[in-house]
Amino acid sequence: MVVESAQGSGAAAGQDTLAQEFVRFSVDSGVLRFGEFKTKAGRLSPYFFNAGLFDDGAKLGKLAEFYAKRLLASGIEFDMIFGPAYKGIPLAAAVAIELARLGRNVPFAYNRKEAKDHGEGGTLVGALLQGRVLIVDDVMSAGTAARESIAIIRAAGATPHAVALALDRQEKATENGQDVNHSAVQYVRQQLGLQVCAIAKLADLLQYLKARGDGALAADHARVLAYRERYGVDEG
Template sequence: MVAVTGQDRLAQDFVEFAVRSGVLRFGEFKTKAGRLSPYFFNAGLFDDGEKLGRLAQFYAQRILGSGIEFDMLFGPAYKGIPLAAAVAIELARLGRNVPYAYNRKEAKDHGEGGSLVGAPVQGRVLIVDDVMSAGTAARESIALIEAAGARPHAVAIALDRQEKATENGQDVPWSAVQYVRDKLQLQVCAIAKLDDLLQYLATRGSELGAHHAKVLAYRERYGAG
């Protein structure tokens, strides 16, 4: 059995939680890039109070452990909205009370109006999302945050797929996370990475361990980061 270090324990616990919750599944799934992936992560299936609360605990622990400085949270519509709210609640429970905001897909022309909802967007903003596929959502969030006069500072995600992004239908040698770090100059912290999933599968019995070879082959073919 592979030993798991203290630094990896949070990631291993998260992967196990995601598998047990049916959020992380194995088989054959077509990605947005048209690749056939042997695994699929659907954060939308953290779909009850208990699972969302546990997910928020993982985010909060990773964020606080990362040392990233931030003044508020921002949740990109739509999946980022409940994530930012849940993480704000958990951070407050841990003694780190920060405001949060999110955006609408379509701006309102009545009431308070605009596309931003929640606390005023200001200071160093930490964007909370589920995964990064191409960095598109991050770019959209950055534009909204900068337009509000705030500073997009970092991104927290659940899973870093560590695979090559695509541009104009072609593979590029960097991942979406690497693009956000290197090109957009934002810090990124992920609860777990594909490498953590591989380590998890390597320590399982035959039922889950059988997926290790397929996931490893996928990593070798499309991996980045």
């Protein structure tokens, strides 16, 4: 299968066309909002990404298309998909459907928060966890959900191999209430040994705001840039 590069032929130098389309889609859908929002780390963030607002068939289908295109372009190899409860469940199902539509049919599974004590029982639903497993989630704040998914996958005898995200916030994680000099994504890559693939990053959001830098969006760009300068990680 031939997969188009995320870089369009007419894209500006350094611009990730797929990421820019995704940011615009997220803003237009009301999923990516600007203002003042408190994060899990207790920071006041000038933007908020709530994947739960991809809440109808058209938006979820478009989101799955972005995931599938990014995954196929990444070259990451995997044998199946795992969606951690709860947001990861519809994401895993939708991405599996879109990948199949594009000619890459893979099984998927997800977990329950509470074990079922009747019927088939257990906490896992769907295909048997085996081979190289791709975890699909929305964002990653501290890597806690990724560690939980990794434990589930390993307990089933499979190999946690990679993580696909909608947005990489590219900001410092916290440990015991203190900022550390790496992001959750960097931790998962460097300490847990998994590949990580994100549809877009905070840098892409800043590029989007800068390109549309007039009125309210110019003010949003300034606030997001200041947040990035304070809490951003060095990816060099």
